[in-house]
Amino acid sequence: MIISLELIREHAHIDADELSAELLTQYYNAAVRSAETYIHRVLVSDTDTNAVAATEDNVPADVKQYLLLTVTDFVEKRERVTEKTLSTYFNHLLDQYIDYSY
Numbered sequence: 001m002i003i004s005l006e007l008i009r010e011h012a013h014i015d016a017d018e019l020s021a022e023l024l025t026q027y028y029n030a031a032v033r034s035a036e037t038y039i040h041r042v043l044v045s046d047t048d049t050n051a052v053a054a055t056e057d058n059v060p061a062d063v064k065q066y067l068l069l070t071v072t073d074f075v076e077k078r079e080r081v082t083e084k085t086l087s088t089y090f091n092h093l094l095d096q097y098i099d100y101s102y
Helices: 005-014 023-040 061-076 089-097
Strands: none
Touching: 005 023, 005 061, 023 061, 023 089, 061 089
């Protein structure tokens, strides 16, 4: 994982008994897929030269921040999602990583 569940819990102020690791991991995985879809690149790959980083340790801080914000947004809006919209202002953290050559 690019960011640990412990860091996600700390960032979102989530107690271990409030949200299961399984659900938090699902939100994290969705955030990663969201980022990759937005920028048309994979975040981490040691074989894809177009990846943002070759290893999880080398992922830029602004990408990590996007993941933290997106997971937190998912957590905060998990109840009655139809009445709330997910925030998108932090998508701009990824703008410099968009691959326009696709």
